[in-house]
Amino acid sequence: MIQETAANTKQAGPVRVRIAPSPTGDPHVGTAYIGLLNYVFAKQRGGRFVLRIEDTDRSRFVASSEQMIFDALHWTGLEWDEGPDVGGPHGPYRQSERTEIYREYCDKLLESGHAYRAFETAEELDAERKAQMGAKQPPKYNGPSRRYTQEQVDTALAGSKPYTIRLRVPQGDAGVGTASTTFRDELRGDITFDHFNVDDQVLMKSDGFPTYHLANVVDDHLMGITDVIRAEEWISSTPKHVLLYQAFGWDLPRFWHMPLLRNIDKSKISKRKNPVSLVYYRQAGFLPQALLNFLGLMGGGMAQPTEQEIVSKGLDTRLIDIFSLMEMVERFDFKRISLGGPVFDLVKLKWMNSEYLRALDAEAFFQAMRATVFSDAYLRAIAPLVQTRIETLGQFGDLTDFFFKDDVMPAPELFVPKKRTLEETLLFATEMLPVLEAADWTPTSIDAGLRELLTAKEWSVKEAFGLLRVILTGKTASPPLLESLVVFGKARSLNRVRRFLEQQKRFQASANRK
């Protein structure tokens, strides 16, 4: 029986931890959550906190995303010691700049037989996967390439067939249950996966870029990461990572898998059901300290004072949940983290933010407003939209109120076009959402997407733009819609549309009940 145990990790020197966001869109609140935990972990132990950009997926790459991640993370106050923008001794910290390194390590795996070239096409793999699922088998790679002789490989190579490189997961000779990998999760204890359920993961894609699994293991090792603190969704792929460490003959880091932030319905937090963009929280006027404080509450970790302490020290129970980043570094206990997925409760976050807002002195509060809702940049962007539309400066607010509101709640008589029903209109609004999501948030891009949709659905330009105008502004007349959307920001605009849809769904539900 091949029992791959992964219990011994050699640890010397200060801890090193990292977060590794992907530049595939807006910076995510989950990144801030995991970032916070990593930061606190490092600070508690006098270690280093590293930021690494995992931009190995060319198809999902969004050019503007990386800078947004830097900005948003800097905004939170979670400063990193090493990263693409601040440098460090283990760079480069951008995976797209490390492709030769992965190539080199991948070759080693090829030589040692821990990996092999796979020449199957995406279509072939797809067909096989479907067949396996139909037969109620775990979908796994099982192509002929795994058993190719050197000769066959050479022939395929000579024919310059595109290929991927896959991890050769050792299968026990005696079948199911005879090969497995066990690793230790610091919060859960040992977790075992039978190799029957571990796929021959693609390590190197046919475009020459590594997958997360390879890049992450190679980088974590090369960057001296001692503790991998990441989200729970990675547990299932950890055996592959362990197998890689072992194939390279490297010591394992410790693994700490954190519970996943959840929507109200307990599913993994997602933009469809919750604002998840850090840009949104910033623009909507949440204070970073409040956000971090709230995130620090998720999953426990902060020891609550006992009843006796409350009484003896005369603590105000109302302030029990309020603590600073520094206090977290002092008191946060990773072993206390509770493993049930915490619901990201916007209501409590707002309460907490209000506590922080009230605690500001008058000047600081004023400055906070200036920095967000009334920043020069924001006003400067809005000004040209209204200059030709007002007679006195005093009318500014009449035209631009929606730029400064958290929510607008238009009535159906405003947003339903004359020749459409409420149902049709809501359906169209629903279909607008993915179109807006896909836009790169310039007037041209939004315009193109919208026009494509309205043409397909046989809506007039007037109807479609009118609808979106009312959803965004709450009014039938407004400054130019596309420019307004751009100025208001993608995160907030999308949130407004989503909230509109939710509101209407609720109205309909309650109307149906009557």
Next chain:
RNA sequence: GGCGCUAUGGUGUAACUGGUUAACACGUCGCCCUCUCAAGGCGAAGAGUUCGGGUUCGAGCCCCGAUAGCGCUACCA
């Protein structure tokens, strides 16, 4: 479907190595304060700890088994 993880009021968490009527915060409701609304003060409702067995004088904490939720199941991360 398979594998894995998880399980305390609506939500986030407490409950020391098993020991009283399961605590705190958010939210909800009521009252007070008040020109309004917040804030603040006071109070209330809301869980018998997913369910079923077992061990024990005693189980939210230990054991077994179910169930449910979630995650993964990509040439995404």
